Amino acid sequence: MRIDLTPRANRSALLDALSPILAFLAALVVGGLVVSALGRSPAAAFVTYFVAPLSEVWSLQEVAIKAAPLALIATGLAFCFRANIWNIGAEGQFVMGGLFGGWIGVATHGATGNTAWVLPLMLVVGTLAGLLYALIPALLKVRLGVSEILTSLMLVYVAELLLDYMARGPLRDPAGFNFPQSVPFDEAARLPYLMEGDTLHAGVAIALVVLGLATLVLARTLFGFTVRVVGASPRAARFAGFSDARLTLAVFAVSGAAAGLAGISEVAGRIGQLQPSISPGYGFTAIIVAFLGRLSPVGILVAALVIALTTIGGEGAQIDLKLPLDLTRAFQGLLLALVLGADALSRYRVRLVPGAAA
Amino acid sequence: MSLDILQMVLVTIVAAATPLMIAALGEVVVERAGVLNLGVEGMMVLGAATGFAVAVETGSTLVGAAAGAGAGLALSALFGLLTVVLSANQVASGLAMTILGLGLSGLVGASYVGLKRAPAPHLDLPGLTDLPGIGRLVFGQDGFVYFAFALAAGGWWFLWRTRTGLILRAIGDDHTATHALGLQVRTVRFRAVLFGGACAGLAGAYLSLSYTPFWAPAMTAGRGWIALALVVFASWRPLRVLAGALLFGGATVLQLNAQAAGIGLPGQLLSALPYLATILALVLLSLGRRQGGSLAPASLGRVFTPHR
Numbered sequence: 001m002r003i004d005l006t007p008r009a010n011r012s013a014l015l016d017a018l019s020p021i022l023a024f025l026a027a028l029v030v031g032g033l034v035v036s037a038l039g040r041s042p043a044a045a046f047v048t049y050f051v052a053p054l055s056e057v058w059s060l061q062e063v064a065i066k067a068a069p070l071a072l073i074a075t076g077l078a079f080c081f082r083a084n085i086w087n088i089g090a091e092g093q094f095v096m097g098g099l100f101g102g103w104i105g106v107a108t109h110g111a112t113g114n115t116a117w118v119l120p121l122m123l124v125v126g127t128l129a130g131l132l133y134a135l136i137p138a139l140l141k142v143r144l145g146v147s148e149i150l151t152s153l154m155l156v157y158v159a160e161l162l163l164d165y166m167a168r169g170p171l172r173d174p175a176g177f178n179f180p181q182s183v184p185f186d187e188a189a190r191l192p193y194l195m196e197g198d199t200l201h202a203g204v205a206i207a208l209v210v211l212g213l214a215t216l217v218l219a220r221t222l223f224g225f226t227v228r229v230v231g232a233s234p235r236a237a238r239f240a241g242f243s244d245a246r247l248t249l250a251v252f253a254v255s256g257a258a259a260g261l262a263g264i265s266e267v268a269g270r271i272g273q274l275q276p277s278i279s280p281g282y283g284f285t286a287i288i289v290a291f292l293g294r295l296s297p298v299g300i301l302v303a304a305l306v307i308a309l310t311t312i313g314g315e316g317a318q319i320d321l322k323l324p325l326d327l328t329r330a331f332q333g334l335l336l337a338l339v340l341g342a343d344a345l346s347r348y349r350v351r352l353v354p355g356a357a358a
Numbered sequence: 359m360s361l362d363i364l365q366m367v368l369v370t371i372v373a374a375a376t377p378l379m380i381a382a383l384g385e386v387v388v389e390r391a392g393v394l395n396l397g398v399e400g401m402m403v404l405g406a407a408t409g410f411a412v413a414v415e416t417g418s419t420l421v422g423a424a425a426g427a428g429a430g431l432a433l434s435a436l437f438g439l440l441t442v443v444l445s446a447n448q449v450a451s452g453l454a455m456t457i458l459g460l461g462l463s464g465l466v467g468a469s470y471v472g473l474k475r476a477p478a479p480h481l482d483l484p485g486l487t488d489l490p491g492i493g494r495l496v497f498g499q500d501g502f503v504y505f506a507f508a509l510a511a512g513g514w515w516f517l518w519r520t521r522t523g524l525i526l527r528a529i530g531d532d533h534t535a536t537h538a539l540g541l542q543v544r545t546v547r548f549r550a551v552l553f554g555g556a557c558a559g560l561a562g563a564y565l566s567l568s569y570t571p572f573w574a575p576a577m578t579a580g581r582g583w584i585a586l587a588l589v590v591f592a593s594w595r596p597l598r599v600l601a602g603a604l605l606f607g608g609a610t611v612l613q614l615n616a617q618a619a620g621i622g623l624p625g626q627l628l629s630a631l632p633y634l635a636t637i638l639a640l641v642l643l644s645l646g647r648r649q650g651g652s653l654a655p656a657s658l659g660r661v662f663t664p665h666r
Binding site: 003004005007034081086088140144145146147149150151153154155157158161162164165169284287288291324325326327328329330331332333334336337340341343344345348350 | 396400436439440443444445446447449450451453454455456457458459460461462463464465468575580583586587590624626627629630633634636637640641644645663664
């Protein structure tokens with residue numbers, strides 16, 4: 001049997017929009033089968049994963065603050081992935097943003113007088129830290145031709161170990177009974193809350209603003225145009241004289257800055273101090289979010305909410321149904337695989353030719 | 359240093375190098391066929407969990423190792439379906455396999471955390487294994503180690519001395535031309551992907567059945583990614599993979615010993631060394647061949663769709 005792929009002459013917009021939804025439904029079916037194989041009711045699991053988190057104000061806020069870093073990182077990554085450049089080290093850039101931005105928060109602990117500059121400085125330093133850390137693989141790629149995939153990934157481990165060292169060593173709270181964490185930040189070093197309940201912090205607003213900006217940049221600027229052309233047709237981009245090197249540096253800078261900003265928002269928002277680990281893998285999950293959202297800011301917003309929902313739901317399922325957290329991760333990986341597969345179905349006409357050689 | 363201490367050090371280096379060797383040798387074949395499989399880490403960790411679980415249930419290390427390889431192969435079949443059959447993006451699909459593999463391994467291994475079983479049996483030849491200085495190193499390893507070395511020799515022979523190997527390398531260098539010649543681009547690539555997945559799974563099984571020997575979540579700790587870097591480092595040549603893996607194994611052992619000896623450096627810095635060494639190795643390698651151009655298979659990572 002042979003499987004033939006013929007590129008579709010005109011891609012249907014409806015099919016393009018439907019394919020991630022179809023993939024999501026397929027992932028739901030497989031997930032349901034796994035849940036029943038584990039001896040639980042798929043219906044109950046569905047309610048715990050996808051309905052229960054939406055039913056209460058506090059869990060809705062939880063979904064929003066989980067979705068914000070995912071959307072922020074994924075928006076930055078979309079610039080990379082659209083240009084066929086592979087920054088898979090966003091997790092490390094997130095950690096560096098949190099570490100260096102948070103350092104300001106630790107250093108200004110107990111400062112008196114006018115402290116209105118502390119929070120803006122933290123956000124700027126965090127963003128720059130992520131940006132600079134992302135430039136390491138970008139420069140190695142541009143100057144020496146070293147695969148950015150491998151270097152950006154290796155730097156994740158380095159960043160995590162550096163944070164671990166700093167939080168247990170130099171930045172540890174001396175009056176903290178040897179707990180491996182820094183002093184809690186002052187009020188001036190915390191993102192303000194947007195709602196009662198001390199959950200929904202201003203990081204969500206930051207993410208929304210960046211998403212809006214990214215939409216404008218992608219649709220209305222030369223840089224956005226360059227990214228889109230390189231992704232759609234590298235050959236055409238070379239003829240147009242777009243510089244590969246400059247683009248690589250630029251998209252790494254954008255994605256690193258976004259990840260760094262997400263990192264410091266998480267530290268100054270939800271956590272409020274430095275700890276040996278500040279991310280439950282946002283940088284990697286954001287890769288799923290970016291593809292699930294078809295690399296467009298609006299799609300990414302929706303995808304981030306869906307993935308955040310499954311994460312919150314996964315925590316609920318662990319408590320209520322004793323379903324392991326790894327189920328959520330497996331579900332997310334399967335979802336990404338199915339999205340990529342469904343994408344092929346919308347790009348190509350697939351035909352089975354029985355009896356022919358492969 | 360006495361001969362026996364030297365031998366002990368070499369034995370630990372070989373043990374640390376073996377999983378890298380097996381996974382990287384599989385990936386060499388995959389990449390020579392023109393497919394970039396970034397799912398090695400996921401296939402490895404799934405192989406580790408499945409291998410350990412099956413070995414505990416059946417009581418047989420051999421069956422466990424086979425199951426580990428089978429798990430890696432199953433995950434790579436999904437990868438092959440996406441990338442080779444449906445022409446999906448290889449980088450993104452590989453990442454999906456890594457995330458999926460990490461999740462699935464957690465599910466498979468959940469009820470085996472904390473269990474311990476005897477490590478895979480080592481070769482014991484009366485007379486030879488007890489030879490001072492080299493007996494344990496040459497005649498006292500477990501089956502995985504001998505398999506890894508056989509795999510390197512076999513991989514070299516297959517890629518450079520057989521017709522099928524020549525076809526595989528040609529497909530990796532130019533899928534359009536080989537397709538026009540009537541060669542089965544997608545069949546060859548799919549088989550190469552399956553082989554690489556089985557190797558990654560086996561490498562994971564070595565970790566949980568022989569190296570540690572127990573199962574812990576995410577126990578591969580980036581070894582799959584280091585294996586991928588090793589393939590670049592070895593310029594896609596099996597015998598250089600062997601040398602590179604031993605070098606990396608040496609770095610790992612050095613780091614572990616330095617950590618145990620407590621030489622005053624923070625443990626986190628020492629733990630970061632293998633990753634920093636990987637980056638450094640890639641940098642030095644590309645510095646060394648500024649003029650030569652890339653040695654990578656020319657079609658590596660490119661999407662192939664046969665148009666008729």
